[in-house]
Each structure stands twice: as C-alpha cells, then as structure tokens.
Amino acid sequence: MAFRAPSLARNLCRQTTSRSLITPTRSISTNPTQRDACKCCRLPTRAPARTLASLSRDICSVSPVSGRRYASTKSSAELTGESGIVGVPDITNYYTIFPQTIPAGPPPASPFSISVSDLRREFLQLQNKIHPDKYPSGDMKQHAEALSARINEAYRTLADPLQRAQYLLREWHGINVTAEDAATKHALDPETLMEVMEVQETIEEVGATREGEAEINALKVENDGRIGVCVGALAGSFDKGDIEAARKECIRLRFWYSVGEGLREWEPGNTEIRLVHGS
Known part of the structure; x- marks a missing residue:
C-alpha cells in the first residue's frame, strides 16, 4: 500500500534513533590491497542497507552536537603535547586541516x-606523516x-x-x-515530500513486474539528476552566503540521498525500497 501524505510526513520526521542519516558505521580503504591497513587510514564505504521504515527515523535522526567548533575540545598542542610528532596540521577546524586544498577556508x-x-x-600525505605505526607504544x-x-x-x-x-x-x-528537534525546525517542503x-508509489506498482528493473533503473537516473541539481543549488547558496537557502537545500539533499541509496539496494521482485546510511 502506498504511503499517503499525512502518515508519510509523520513517519519521515519521527525521532527514534541517535544515528545521523549519513554517519558512517565503518571505514575501509577504497584500495582492495589496503583492506588490512590500520583503521586510522581506512577510507569510508557504504553502510549496510536498511528498510524503508527507517527512512523516517534516519532522515530526522538525532546527532550529538557539542555546540562548539570541533577543535574547541582539543587543540593541536593538546593532541601532540611533548610527543615530538612532526607535520601536525592546524586542527582549528576541518578546513584548516587541509590548507593546500582549501587555503581560504570555508565558504x-x-x-x-x-x-x-x-x-x-x-x-x-597527512596520514603518512603522522601514521601511528611510525611511533612506539605509549603517549x-x-x-x-x-x-x-x-x-x-x-x-x-x-x-x-x-x-x-x-558540518x-x-x-x-x-x-x-539532524538534531532531535529537526522534525519541527527543519521539515521537508511539501513539493519534495510529494x-x-x-517514487515509493512507483516502486510499489512496478517492483514485482517484469518491467520493474527497467523502471527502477530509470528512477535511479532521475534521482541522480535530482541530487546533482540539489548539490549545485546548495553550492550556490553557500557561495552567496544565503544560509537559509542552503539549509533548505541540505534538507532536500538528505532525502534524495536516502532515496538514492534505497534504489541502489533494490532487488528484482521487491515492492519497496530499502534505505541505507549514505557515505
């Protein structure tokens, strides 16, 4: 049975989990030859798939927030101490960690x-400089x-x-x-909700048919297009300093990420999509 607007709207903003939609559950190297590397060097991958019912819980999920800049908890000096580690970047925030790539900082x-x-x-390059395996056990x-x-x-x-x-x-x-009160403060706009x-109704209608796979592939292409447009609008908003517009586009992007992951995890014969954590 297809979701209707009132029930879907309620479900999409239910606060039942403490994990963010895109919070990675694990990180592995994208290079198959490095899968046994230490966890500090592993790059992110996709997390296991989840059911459509978790769309509502994950899209408006709770994410712990300190309310301060990331580096306000520990400074570079506190992390390095008197250890003698060389090549330590400025960890004031995520942008200052990568001065070669983002020299001017955030938008x-x-x-x-x-x-x-x-x-x-x-x-x-940074991980190579301060890799834990280069240092003896201890502080x-x-x-x-x-x-x-x-x-x-x-x-x-x-x-x-x-x-x-x-971020x-x-x-x-x-x-x-992604805060606990996101359901009321950052609700999805009605047009995107529809x-x-x-998308869900289309999957319910064609998922078990012979033409289902072709329809799903078309939905994937369509959703990738939505994500591309949304990312472009998001970039434009941040670059212009229009934070309210960036907020709205970010909420839309969270939904389309979820739909996209679910479509990629779809299997022939299914009449619903499964939602996974994005990477």
Whole structure:
C-alpha cells in the first residue's frame, strides 16, 4: 500500500534513533590491497542497507552536537603535547586541516565545491606523516592515533557534499538539521515530500513486474539528476552566503540521498525500497 501524505510526513520526521542519516558505521580503504591497513587510514564505504521504515527515523535522526567548533575540545598542542610528532596540521577546524586544498577556508571565502582528488591527495600525505605505526607504544602513539582519527573524520566530512553542508551549517551557523528537534525546525517542503511519495508509489506498482528493473533503473537516473541539481543549488547558496537557502537545500539533499541509496539496494521482485546510511 502506498504511503499517503499525512502518515508519510509523520513517519519521515519521527525521532527514534541517535544515528545521523549519513554517519558512517565503518571505514575501509577504497584500495582492495589496503583492506588490512590500520583503521586510522581506512577510507569510508557504504553502510549496510536498511528498510524503508527507517527512512523516517534516519532522515530526522538525532546527532550529538557539542555546540562548539570541533577543535574547541582539543587543540593541536593538546593532541601532540611533548610527543615530538612532526607535520601536525592546524586542527582549528576541518578546513584548516587541509590548507593546500582549501587555503581560504570555508565558504563564502572559498567555494563550497571541493576537488575531492586534491583533498584525498592531501589527506594521504597527512596520514603518512603522522601514521601511528611510525611511533612506539605509549603517549606518542596515542597522540598519533588521535590525530589520525581527527584527520580521517575531517576527510570523510569534507569529501561528501551532504556531510560538508551539514558540518558548515552546524559549526558556522548554529543550524543542526539532524538534531532531535529537526522534525519541527527543519521539515521537508511539501513539493519534495510529494516527489518522495511518488517514487515509493512507483516502486510499489512496478517492483514485482517484469518491467520493474527497467523502471527502477530509470528512477535511479532521475534521482541522480535530482541530487546533482540539489548539490549545485546548495553550492550556490553557500557561495552567496544565503544560509537559509542552503539549509533548505541540505534538507532536500538528505532525502534524495536516502532515496538514492534505497534504489541502489533494490532487488528484482521487491515492492519497496530499502534505505541505507549514505557515505
């Protein structure tokens, strides 16, 4: 049975989990030859699929927020101490960690869009400098592990447009679209809500038919297009300093990420999509 507007709207904003829609559950290297590398160097991958029922719980899920800039908890000096670790980046925030790729800092000083290939190159260079395996057991190794974890998290966040947008809104503008009260403060606009319903109804109608796979593939292409348009609008909003517009686009993007992951996990014969955590 297809979802109708009142029930879907309620379900999409139900607060029943403490995990963010895009919070990675694990990180592995994208290089098959490096899958046994230490967890500090592993790059993010997709998390296991979830049912459509979790769409409502995940899209408006609770995400712990300190209310302060990331580096306000520990400074570079506190992480390195007297350990003698060299090549430590400025960890004031995620942007200062990557001065080669993002020298001007967050938007609007620099564009929202980031060269992921350049970011990855700088990330690997940093991890090579402070890799925990280079240091003996004890305080020095612990400091290196903490730094590696910080750099890894910064890379994962900035490499993904949705995570990057959520980070900017939260840390620079005090807007947390994944907070516990997101259901009321950051509700999805009615037009996008209807589009999400139409996708679900289409899957229910064609999922078990012979033409189902072709229809799903068409929906994937269509949804990828929505994501591309949304990311472009999001970038434009941040670059112009229009934070309210960026907030609205970020909420839309969260939904289309969920739909896209569900469509990619769809299997022939299914009459509903399964939602997974985006990467």
